[in-house]
Amino acid sequence: MSTLLERIGGEDAVKAVINAFYDKVFTDEALKPFFADTDFAKQRVRQTKFVVQFLGGKMPTAHEYMRNAHRKYVHEMGLGEVHFDIVVGHLAVTMQEFNVPAPLIAEVAAGLETLRNDVLDVPVKDAA
């Protein structure tokens, strides 16, 4: 069985989608404050690398990495469910624009859902 990454079109396809996705994220008024000090070019590269590894099934430390990367935004800036939903929504719309088939979009969204409690730093004992 091929990985989700392969079925979605490989690294080049992910790169194109992530770039278009970040055009939406970085201009979204609800998300902008979180990225006030962000180097956009660097963030695009780091995110692409992460998604390529995650979708390729090659990221055993993804959960810990996501928790550490977002913890301060949760506790200092109120990063919460609503922001997570907006981000996942932008990604789904972007994939639609790139004509990714709906079942694959659903699979990617389900994969990101497995990171929700980590991104939002929900204590492990409270997580579903």
Ligand code: HEM
């Ligand atoms: C499943 C969803 C998400 C994934 C896969 C993801 C992925 C990432 C990755 C890979 C990084 C880079 C970490 C590093 O190496 O330093 C990062 C940083 C960051 N993420 Fe997320 N993220 C997600 C959700 C969110 C949400 C909902 C927000 C809310 C706005 C957000 C805001 C940020 C910010 C502000 C940074 C730091 C950027 C900087 O260093 O300037 N992320 N994220």
